[in-house]
Amino acid sequence: MTERFTQYIPHENAMCAFGKQLINAICRLPSRQNVTLYLNGDLGAGKTTLSRGMIQGLGYSGNVKSPTYTLVEEYAIGEKIIYHFDLYRLADPEELEFMGIRDYFAxxxxxxxxxxxxxxxLLSPPDLLVNIGYAENARNIELVAQSTMGQQIIQQLT
Structure with missing residues (x-):
């Protein structure tokens, strides 16, 4: 059975707060292996806002912007490195090979x-699918585990 978790997000601050909750669940796991999340949703759904909440939830105080034009932004925070990818403008998946995509999943x-x-x-398979959908002026988030690691993250949230 696939482990799932859903959360209603009424506004932007709640999205950031959920991001902090999610990153804390990830960091409570004893494993030091890579964790990969696919953030799914339409333009403006809140993928970058969720990412900002996660990154700032680890203590990063700088600006967290969408890496739409750079493809990836790196945040080294304590012992963790977060890579935030935005592949919206990717013209050809082969571009990922040129940037050494496999090295990011360390x-x-x-x-x-x-x-x-x-x-x-060319991407590492996800541990967790994060599906963000519109709910009028709010959002619904659904987390779907794709690995044992994903199941453990969801269990930390429930």
């Missing part, structure tokens, strides 16, 4: 990937 990293479907088969 131990003790967290990869947050927006528009993962544009990366074809």
């Amino acid at each position: 131990d003790n990293t967290i990869c947050l990937i927006e528009w993962a479907e544009k990366g074809a088969d």
